[in-house]
Amino acid sequence: xxxxxxxxxxxxxxxxxxxxxxxxxxxxxxxxxxxxxxxxxxxxxxxxxxxxxxxxxxxxxxxxxxxxxxxxxxxxxxxxxxxxxxxxxxxxxxxxxxxxxxxxxxxxxxxxxxxxxxxxxxxxxxxxxxxxxxxxxxxxxxxxxxxxxxxxxxxxxxxxxxxxxxxxxxxxxxxxxxxxxxxxxxxxxxxxxxxxxxxxxxxxxxxxxxxxxxxxxxxxxxxxxxxxxxxxxxxxxxxxx
Numbered sequence: 044x045x046x047x048x049x050x051x052x053x054x055x056x057x058x059x060x061x062x063x064x065x066x067x068x069x070x071x072x073x074x075x076x077x078x079x080x081x082x083x084x085x086x087x088x089x090x091x092x093x094x095x096x097x098x099x100x101x102x103x104x105x106x107x108x109x110x111x112x113x114x115x116x117x118x119x120x121x122x123x124x125x126x127x128x129x130x131x132x133x134x135x136x137x138x139x140x141x142x143x144x145x146x147x148x149x150x151x152x153x154x155x156x157x158x159x160x161x162x163x164x165x166x167x168x169x170x171x172x173x174x175x176x177x178x179x180x181x182x183x184x185x186x187x188x189x190x191x192x193x194x195x196x197x198x199x200x201x202x203x204x205x206x207x208x209x210x211x212x213x214x215x216x217x218x219x220x221x222x223x224x225x226x227x228x229x230x231x232x233x234x235x236x237x238x239x240x241x242x243x244x245x246x247x248x249x250x251x252x253x254x255x256x257x258x259x260x261x262x263x264x265x266x267x268x269x270x271x272x273x274x275x276x277x278x279x280x281x282x283x284x
Contacts, residue, residue, distance in 0.1 A: 068103040075131075123187045269283070
């Protein structure tokens with residue numbers, strides 16, 4: 044066997060140190076990488092304090108693709124009959140959306156909540172969900188929609204430690220009759236609420252499974268999918284749900 048850029052030690056194997064420059068000429072530190080995967084194209088963008096830049100190919104970056112004032116973004120892909128969209132929010136600027144060709148700001152297209160107040164974006168069972176900044180409210184759009192009237196889903200009444208809502212995650216588990224997805228809400232105080240169902244608009248199809256404490260999350264990017272499980276990164280460590 045040949046180890047290419049790997050070095051065996053007495054008890055482990057380590058990677059060769061160093062790095063290779065990819066996108067150069069960015070005006071400040073990259074805070075978010077945003078991959079776009081459409082039906083006909085794939086692109087990569089990097090966000091810093093001044094906006095979003097395309098870094099699909101190696102070399103010097105061009106002009107800003109979308110000007111912003113905050114590069115710390117939460118993003119998700121969403122596909123419907125209109126196409127494939129990369130959607131991103133930061134809690135400061137209006138929501139931004141990329142359709143495979145053009146970046147655009149989203150404000151009036153969504154009603155009920157200001158898109159500049161949204162800090163987290165997530166897809167759950169064909170609905171776009173969002174977290175509202177410094178609140179205990181999540182919001183969701185109609186099924187298969189990227190615009191329209193957002194519906195508020197408050198969760199403050201089930202979190203006994205207070206704080207504000209931070210992030211959302213999808214947990215795939217076996218409920219006894221097959222695989223099912225649950226929606227997980229996490230608060231700034233480390234409480235996690237798990238809901239199961241298909242539609243929060245219909246009480247018969249939406250149910251609270253339980254509320255658990257695992258420690259305060261390490262920022263908004265505290266969830267990672269791992270197979271069917273959902274990993275949660277907190278001040279107390281990394282936990283599989």
